[in-house]
Amino acid sequence: MTQSNYIKFLNELKTCSLITLPIALIFYFSFKQIFTCIAIYVVLTLIVALWSFLADNTGYKRHCNIVDSEAFRKLIQNGFSIERENDYVGINGIYKNYLFDIYYDWLTVSNNKNNRAIVLNVYFDPPKFVNGETNHKLLEEISKRNITTTWSFKPYNFRWREGNLMMNNTVGIKNPNYEFIVKRMDLLIDILKKEKLQSVEKSIVLEKREVIKHALVPEILVYFNKNSH
Numbered sequence: 537m538t539q540s541n542y543i544k545f546l547n548e549l550k551t552c553s554l555i556t557l558p559i560a561l562i563f564y565f566s567f568k569q570i571f572t573c574i575a576i577y578v579v580l581t582l583i584v585a586l587w588s589f590l591a592d593n594t595g596y597k598r599h600c601n602i603v604d605s606e607a608f609r610k611l612i613q614n615g616f617s618i619e620r621e622n623d624y625v626g627i628n629g630i631y632k633n634y635l636f637d638i639y640y641d642w643l644t645v646s647n648n649k650n651n652r653a654i655v656l657n658v659y660f661d662p663p664k665f666v667n668g669e670t671n672h673k674l675l676e677e678i679s680k681r682n683i684t685t686t687w688s689f690k691p692y693n694f695r696w697r698e699g700n701l702m703m704n705n706t707v708g709i710k711n712p713n714y715e716f717i718v719k720r721m722d723l724l725i726d727i728l729k730k731e732k733l734q735s736v737e738k739s740i741v742l743e744k745r746e747v748i749k750h751a752l753v754p755e756i757l758v759y760f761n762k763n764s765h
Contacts, residue, residue: 654707
């Protein structure tokens with residue numbers, strides 16, 4: 537185990553010890569067996585911490601390796617490129633004039649409460665007033681017209697931002713194929729065109745990233761953290 541992984545595992549232990557402590561206290565007050573309670577607390581904390589540690593490492597490994605999957609390779613052949621920022625690995629490119637980020641996130645939530653998703657992040661020019669300021673009220677109305685409720689049973693959900701729309705697509709153990717990703721990109725573009733939200737140049741997105749920290753970027757923790765894995 538590397539030093540960074542060792543430190544990470546210790547942090548998992550600290551977090552999990554707080555989670556399992558109430559369970560140990562309930563057991564103690566129920567049975568009044570202090571040594572048994574301590575043993576259960578230690579074992580349970582180790583199990584939960586180890587499971588969390590392994591799940592996170594496995595998730596991050598897939599996050600990095602998915603760019604070598606059949607679907608991602610075909611997108612790269614069609615003009616997308618691999619993007620790396622801190623510990624983040626994804627692909628970025630133009631599809632039907634719209635700029636997309638595509639990546640795997642193992643710590644997000646899709647509509648069926650699955651925490652594993654292929655995220656499609658598409659950029660657009662937000663609605664504006666005559667003076668050039670963003671019309672936040674209109675953008676809010678647009679987002680409300682295009683949301684996925686908990687009861688929709690659709691295997692994806694939307695997250696609207698000022699200038700980008702993220703779509704979390706539920707995935708299982710198998711990586712999605714090229715046709716799956718293209719269909720979802722088409723769905724996003726149909727929404728943007730229906731709402732008359734125009735595409736935006738990559739140079740403009742990059743300029744805004746320089747001005748506003750954490751704006752118009754893939755919203756995944758490893759994008760902002762370096763050497764976290």
